[in-house]
Amino acid sequence: MKTxxxxxxxxxxxxxxxxxxxxxxxxxxxxxxxxxELWQYISTKRVEIHTLKDILKD
Incomplete structure (x- = not known):
């Protein structure tokens, strides 16, 4: 649960x-x-968010 x-x-x-x-x-x-570079940073954060959301689904 803490995770x-x-x-x-x-x-x-x-x-x-x-x-x-x-x-x-x-x-x-x-x-x-x-x-x-800023656009790439934004895109990277979006990917990180989606990856973490996928982890929560599992």
């Missing part, structure tokens, strides 16, 4: 980081800057 709680809290933390980075990315795009 499940840890995973859920990790998912929430990763999602918060992803959302903050996405806002930063959108701001940069509005200013004409395409930050590929």
């Amino acid at each position: 499940e709680q840890y995973i859920e809290s990790r998912i929430a933390a990763l999602d918060k980081l992803r959302k903050e980075a996405l806002k930063e990315y959108e701001t940069k795009l509005d200013n004409g800057i395409d930050d590929e």
